[in-house]
Amino acid sequence: MFNLTDYLENKRRIIDNALEMHIPTEDVRPSLLHKAMRYSVFSGGKRIRPILCMAAAEAVGGNGEDVILPAIAIEAIHTYTLIHDDLPAMDDDNLRRGRPTSHTVFGEAAAILAGDALLTLAFEWLAESRAPTPFLSYQYSLEIAEAAGSRGVIAGQIEDLSAEGAEPDEELLEYIHLHKTASLIRAAVRVGGIAGSANTGQFDALTLYGCNVGLAFQIADDILNETSSHEILGKPSGTDRKKKKMTYVSLFGTNASREKAQLLVDQALDALKDAKALTPPLEHIARFVLERPR
Amino acid sequence: MFNLTDYLENKRRIIDNALEMHIPTEDVRPSLLHKAMRYSVFSGGKRIRPILCMAAAEAVGGNGEDVILPAIAIEAIHTYTLIHDDLPAMDDDNLRRGRPTSHTVFGEAAAILAGDALLTLAFEWLAESRAPTPFLSYQYSLEIAEAAGSRGVIAGQIEDLSAEGAEPDEELLEYIHLHKTASLIRAAVRVGGIAGSANTGQFDALTLYGCNVGLAFQIADDILNETSSHEILGKPSGTDRKKKKMTYVSLFGTNASREKAQLLVDQALDALKDAKALTPPLEHIARFVLERPR
Numbered sequence: 354m355f356n357l358t359d360y361l362e363n364k365r366r367i368i369d370n371a372l373e374m375h376i377p378t379e380d381v382r383p384s385l386l387h388k389a390m391r392y393s394v395f396s397g398g399k400r401i402r403p404i405l406c407m408a409a410a411e412a413v414g415g416n417g418e419d420v421i422l423p424a425i426a427i428e429a430i431h432t433y434t435l436i437h438d439d440l441p442a443m444d445d446d447n448l449r450r451g452r453p454t455s456h457t458v459f460g461e462a463a464a465i466l467a468g469d470a471l472l473t474l475a476f477e478w479l480a481e482s483r484a485p486t487p488f489l490s491y492q493y494s495l496e497i498a499e500a501a502g503s504r505g506v507i508a509g510q511i512e513d514l515s516a517e518g519a520e521p522d523e524e525l526l527e528y529i530h531l532h533k534t535a536s537l538i539r540a541a542v543r544v545g546g547i548a549g550s551a552n553t554g555q556f557d558a559l560t561l562y563g564c565n566v567g568l569a570f571q572i573a574d575d576i577l578n579e580t581s582s583h584e585i586l587g588k589p590s591g592t593d594r595k596k597k598k599m600t601y602v603s604l605f606g607t608n609a610s611r612e613k614a615q616l617l618v619d620q621a622l623d624a625l626k627d628a629k630a631l632t633p634p635l636e637h638i639a640r641f642v643l644e645r646p647r
Numbered sequence: 648m649f650n651l652t653d654y655l656e657n658k659r660r661i662i663d664n665a666l667e668m669h670i671p672t673e674d675v676r677p678s679l680l681h682k683a684m685r686y687s688v689f690s691g692g693k694r695i696r697p698i699l700c701m702a703a704a705e706a707v708g709g710n711g712e713d714v715i716l717p718a719i720a721i722e723a724i725h726t727y728t729l730i731h732d733d734l735p736a737m738d739d740d741n742l743r744r745g746r747p748t749s750h751t752v753f754g755e756a757a758a759i760l761a762g763d764a765l766l767t768l769a770f771e772w773l774a775e776s777r778a779p780t781p782f783l784s785y786q787y788s789l790e791i792a793e794a795a796g797s798r799g800v801i802a803g804q805i806e807d808l809s810a811e812g813a814e815p816d817e818e819l820l821e822y823i824h825l826h827k828t829a830s831l832i833r834a835a836v837r838v839g840g841i842a843g844s845a846n847t848g849q850f851d852a853l854t855l856y857g858c859n860v861g862l863a864f865q866i867a868d869d870i871l872n873e874t875s876s877h878e879i880l881g882k883p884s885g886t887d888r889k890k891k892k893m894t895y896v897s898l899f900g901t902n903a904s905r906e907k908a909q910l911l912v913d914q915a916l917d918a919l920k921d922a923k924a925l926t927p928p929l930e931h932i933a934r935f936v937l938e939r940p941r
Contacts, residue, residue, distance in 0.1 A: 377797060377798065381798065382798075382802065382806075382822075383797070383802050383805045383806055385805060385809070386797050386801065386802065386805045387797060390797065433763075437759055437760075437763060440756075440759065442754075442755035442756045442759060443756050443759070460736075461736035462734075462736045462737050462805070462808050463805060465731055465734065465736060465737070465759065466731075466801050466804060466805050468763075469727075469731060469762075469763075469766065469801055470796055470797035470801045472763065472766055472767065473766065473792055473795050473796040473797070473801070474792070474796055474797060476770040476773075476788060476792045477788075477789060477792035477793060477796060479770075479788070480785040480786075480788035480789040480792060481785075481789065490784070490785045491774040491775075491784045491785065491788075492774075494770060494771075494773070494774035494785075494788065495771060495774040495775065498767055498768070498770045498771035498774060499771060501767050502764055502767040502768055502771060503671060503677070503680050503681060503684065503764035503767070503768060504671065504675065504676075507680065507760050507763055507764045507767070508676065508677050508680065510760060511677045511679060511680045511756070511757065511760050512676075512677055514756050515679070528676075
């Protein structure tokens with residue numbers, strides 16, 4: 354019987370160890386910079402993206418530990434986006450995961466630079482991940498750079514900022530979430546698929562899974578922002594409404610949003626099943642995304 | 648007879664064409680983001696780093712055009728550091744190369760994101776530069792990520808910020824300049840050396856050349872900030888003094904700084920000569936660094 358809690362805990366430990374080993378400690382000059390990088394990376398993240406990367410590799414017969422460097426690179430990139438998104442010039446958030454945000458603790462300059470440094474370090478790891486062949490290394494880099502760049506995560510963030518207070522628009526909302534959230538999750542499972550030598554059908558199914566689970570993840574986030582408490586979220590709730598953010602909840606209400614997320618997950622699991630790449634971890638993580646408390 | 652002006656102009660045209668081809672245009676969504684990226688990349692930069700990358704490849708028997716992707720990747724990274732350095736939270740500069748800085752034109756959020764996107768795009772190009780072999784692609788990435796990261800350019804920037812108003816300290820000054828400026832120039836010539844299959848002696852000489860010319864470049868910059876005019880610099884002069892920046896000029900005065908820069912260039916050229924890798928372009932570019940008007 355598959356135990357999701359144990360699976361997540363086991364993978365999280367592997368990922369945290371790798372991050373611990375690969376990010377310079379405070380002893381390395383410049384101390385403040387490395388302290389700021391570590392502060393945000395080790396702040397209780399769920400490590401969903403790197404776990405999905407490893408789970409996807411395993412689902413198609415690969416070894417999860419073979420993708421540990423791309424997996425932590427994706428987590429470092431995710432972390433840098435959070436640091437920059439929280440800046441006063443962006444979302445201006447003071448709390449995340451129950452702790453003061455980077456710029457609140459280290460100042461804006463150090464927060465910007467810590468983000469820049471995590472993004473750069475991610476590509477250093479990707480270059481180092483040349484095992485088993487350099488051929489994979491550049492494929493990982495390309496996949497992740499495209500997902501994180503100006504037509505991926507960053508596109509979502511800039512459109513998200515300009516959408517604050519704008520008229521509700523379903524097409525725009527989907528664009529934002531596909532880019533800002535789904536894009537990197539999709540890249541995580543695709544990298545796993547590449548590492549595990551997925552066949553075409555499996556690779557397409559993993560791509561759909563990443564995309565749909567990524568969207569469902571964001572819808573769940575929107576619902577939690579509306580319905581959860583400061584205590585559980587580790588940051589104020591109801592902030593989307595206050596900032597007039599365009600969210601699934603503001604467009605369709607809580608119930609329809611929940612149904613939409615459920616449908617996305619069902620489609621993803623069907624696709625994986627058809628491609629014979631549905632494993633208990635990929636199934637349970639997708640369901641967890643819908644039901645997670647925060 | 649070697650003509651430096653023609654050489655620089657010819658290389659600059661190749662580099663500008665490649666940048667033009669590889670950065671998404673404003674037609675590509677999100678328009679504002681790509682506009683901001685292009686605004687800073689096409690703002691009259693001298694393209695010293697990518698030119699040195701190509702010249703170094705040629706000096707050891709390689710083909711300059713083989714390194715065009717790493718060369719423009721280095722230029723994109725250089726540009727992102729300028730955008731972020733100019734931000735209000737950092738150096739708070741409103742003018743660069745005679746034009747308003749990115750955040751002045753597009754706002755702080757878009758400027759931060761344009762910088763992030765250029766950094767990410769650089770690594771996308773590096774992943775794409777797998778010709779002639781993927782083996783080189785990850786070597787380029789590794790070299791450039793190390794030079795640009797938390798123990799390279801970013802280390803120099805954070806120490807530079809914290810050094811404002813501090814007691815003069817030669818060791819700290821050298822640390823800042825080696826990291827903030829020399830690091831990426833050194834990487835540029837090393838990448839050229841890798842591409843041209845430099846032998847060990849040549850590679851070491853190129854490394855010293857990159858390091859010394861990089862330092863000389865920064866010393867020349869410090870001198871220009873003190874002695875040149877707003878009109879020639881395209882930005883206010885004397886700003887280092889106003890901000891109490893630690894510079895070679897503030898520590899040693901203009902004359903001793905000039906001598907130091909000259910000595911660094913002489914050492915670099917001697918090393919290249921000994922390694923039989925001294926070409927007219929590498930020689931004249933090094934001298935140009937000392938004598939450039941801006």
